[in-house]
Amino acid sequence: MNEITLQTIQNDFRSCASSLRVKDEETGKVKDYTELSKAELANGYCDAEEAGNDFLMSCYVAAILLRYWYKIFEWISTCRSLGLKPTDFVDWLIDCWYDALYYRSWRPLRKEFGKTGNYIPNPQYRPDDPDAFDKSMNNFCKMKRAKMYQASNKLKRKGNYNAISIDDSFDENGYSILDREGLSTQAKAYNGVAEIIKSFLNEDKCIEALIVDGIANQDSWKQEKEKVVETEIEVDDEGNETEVTNKYYKYKNLFDARKLVKHLVNIDADFMKHFTEEYEVKNPNAILETLKKLTNGKLYKYIDKTIIMLRENPKYLEYLTVGM
Numbered sequence: 284m285n286e287i288t289l290q291t292i293q294n295d296f297r298s299c300a301s302s303l304r305v306k307d308e309e310t311g312k313v314k315d316y317t318e319l320s321k322a323e324l325a326n327g328y329c330d331a332e333e334a335g336n337d338f339l340m341s342c343y344v345a346a347i348l349l350r351y352w353y354k355i356f357e358w359i360s361t362c363r364s365l366g367l368k369p370t371d372f373v374d375w376l377i378d379c380w381y382d383a384l385y386y387r388s389w390r391p392l393r394k395e396f397g398k399t400g401n402y403i404p405n406p407q408y409r410p411d412d413p414d415a416f417d418k419s420m421n422n423f424c425k426m427k428r429a430k431m432y433q434a435s436n437k438l439k440r441k442g443n444y445n446a447i448s449i450d451d452s453f454d455e456n457g458y459s460i461l462d463r464e465g466l467s468t469q470a471k472a473y474n475g476v477a478e479i480i481k482s483f484l485n486e487d488k489c490i491e492a493l494i495v496d497g498i499a500n501q502d503s504w505k506q507e508k509e510k511v512v513e514t515e516i517e518v519d520d521e522g523n524e525t526e527v528t529n530k531y532y533k534y535k536n537l538f539d540a541r542k543l544v545k546h547l548v549n550i551d552a553d554f555m556k557h558f559t560e561e562y563e564v565k566n567p568n569a570i571l572e573t574l575k576k577l578t579n580g581k582l583y584k585y586i587d588k589t590i591i592m593l594r595e596n597p598k599y600l601e602y603l604t605v606g607m
């Protein structure tokens with residue numbers, strides 16, 4: 284059985300959309316789907332829906348999806364890390380259409396949510412905006428990409444056996460080798476960060492243990508925003524190419540040594556009680572006393588030394604990759 288391709292799906296949509304013939308009331312000209320504006324297609328669908336004409340509804344949907352077909356190639360280009368097949372993005376596009384259709388900001392009426400299917404006044408209606416449908420569709424296309432990446436990242440964080448390389452991670456992301464998200468991918472039955480902390484405590488490296496806990500579990504991170512400008516070539520369903528500039532922001536978490544030092548300076552007996560219960564510490568008072576004697580400058584040096592130890596000692600990598 285031949286595998287369904289993107290081209291096959293597109294050809295099917297073209298075959299369906301080609302049945303559309305709409306007479307222009309002003310000029311009397313009969314237009315096919317390629318001559319209809321996006322707004323005309325969206326309104327045509329809604330008119331057919333309200334009239335109960337399933338055949339025309341299918342034709343209009345096909346024409347609408349073809350008009351935004353370039354979004355599929357845009358997603359293919361910018362979403363490679365998701366590892367999806369090209370045909371998967373057709374589902375994305377269909378979902379975006381249904382989202383736009385639910386709110387249908389270009390129509391005075393919309394369907395009531397639920398099984399009744401009654402039409403009710405549309406609070407989203409924008410009668411003064413001739414581009415309401417196009418704006419809505421583009422908005423949901425942007426949201427779809429963001430939602431799918433969010434879902435993908437959530438699944439990655441839930442994975443039980445994601446390998447983490449201290450050397451590679453440190454070279455690429457610095458202190459983010461102990462980013463709480465990066466290490467929370469371990470199975471609940473085995474916590475690599477906790478094992479590192481216990482190892483430091485057993486080696487009488489108590490300040491180092493507090494530093495690892497601070498990086499992985501406390502407020503020692505800041506968010507950085509970076510503006511990204513990308514120029515891409517969009518291809519419509521007729522093969523016409525248009526250069527489009529997209530602007531968006533990328534966010535990433537960065538380790539903040541200043542925030543970690545602030546956390547360490549503010550550690551008190553209550554925190555040590557929790558720390559003792561979590562890691563079975565035998566001498567919490569002695570650890571707290573040692574910590575309080577350290578100046579901020581010495582704490583920064585301890586932090587640097589701890590990171591170097593994590594990078595250069597293979598056993599810590601083993602703690603993070605048990606069960607791979």
